Amino acid sequence: MTDAKVLHDLFSVVVHLAPAPVVARVPTVLPRYVDLDSQARRQQAELDVTRWLADRGTPVIPPSPLVPLEPVQRDGFSMTFWQFVEERRDIGPDYVANSEITADLHAAMRAYPGPLSFLSAAEPRFIVDSFALLETRADLVGPADLERARREWQVLEPLVRSRAAFETAFPGIDLQPIHGDSPPANIFAGADGDLFADFELVTLGPVEWDLAALGPTLESAYNRGAQRSGMRPLNQDVLGFVNAVGMLRAIASLSLVPQLPPLMEYLKPAVDQWRTMPFAGGMAG
Structure with missing residues (x-):
């Protein structure tokens, strides 16, 4: 390997091993x-x-067939290997179209037979741990905001940690394998077509989780795709819940800013929006 090229460097370093x-x-x-x-x-x-989806013709970036299907650990890092796909750079992402085809992904994922944890993508331990770290970082989040976030988490945490509690709160809402990390924002523009990517937070949960914080326009686009693909439309009560949890994950992510200073510019608009939202997504009242 003599021509390795860094393709991306934010939360992960992504390298083409040319x-x-x-x-x-x-x-x-x-x-x-x-x-x-x-x-x-x-x-x-x-x-x-992703291997299972690729084998069934779902448009995903597949694991590399040249490497065993398992993570590799070296020098304190754990890495995975993927098939290189040429990127199309002439147009930007179409989030409306991406949201519509996310329903197709959900339809494809429903039959995945492997074990997945309930709502692990919410990363409850990360939220709890980060709130503790942020106690001494008023430069990242003020005491009043942190106190509100903690009180909201007291309302939302039981439904994140317990499938039974979620199902009691939202009767009739089916759970299934989902992407876990906003698939409309994680569609790779391949030279031969769009591909779903970055399933790092794949989990079992309500389909609403994959549309959290995207707003009414993209929710409507998803519902159009759902009608076409035989999926149910999004449930407004569940959207309120996942939007509220997503906002608390944004607050918690402020704890990562010392490791990744550019993250602050991405998180500040979310924090500003959170301050205008109903407490705990309206679930407390």
Whole structure:
């Protein structure tokens, strides 16, 4: 390997191992409690799901067939290997179209037979741990905001941690394998067509989780796709719940700013929006 090229460097370093048609993804910005074993379990789920989807013709970036289907650990890092796909750079993302085809992804994922944890993508331990870290970082979030976030989490946490509690709160809402990390924002513009990518947070949950914080226009686009693909439309009560949890994950992510200073510019609009939203997505009252 003599021509390796960094394709992306934010939460992970993504490297094309040219001239081989292989891309390595190495997560580098992680919560302090994440160890190699827990990281490898999550990465294995991602590899298994994307391999399964690719084998059934779903448009995803597949794991590399040149490397065993498992994470590789070196020098304290855990990495995965993916098939290199040429990127189309002439147009930007169409989030409306991306939201509509997310319903197709959900339809494809429904039959995935492998084990997945309930709403692990919400990362409840990350939220709790980050709130503790932020107690001493008033430069990142003020005491009043942090106190509100903690009170909201008291309302939302039981439904995040317990499938039974969620199902009691939202009777009749089916749970299924979902992408976990906003698939409309994680569609790769491949030279031969769009491909779903970055299933690092793949989980079992309501389809609404994958549309959290995207707003009414994109929700409507998803519902058009759902009608076409035989999926149910989004439920407004569940959207309120996932939007509220998503906002608390944004607050918690402020704890990562010391590792990744540019993150602040992405998080500030979300925090500003959160201040205008009903307490705990309206679930407390």
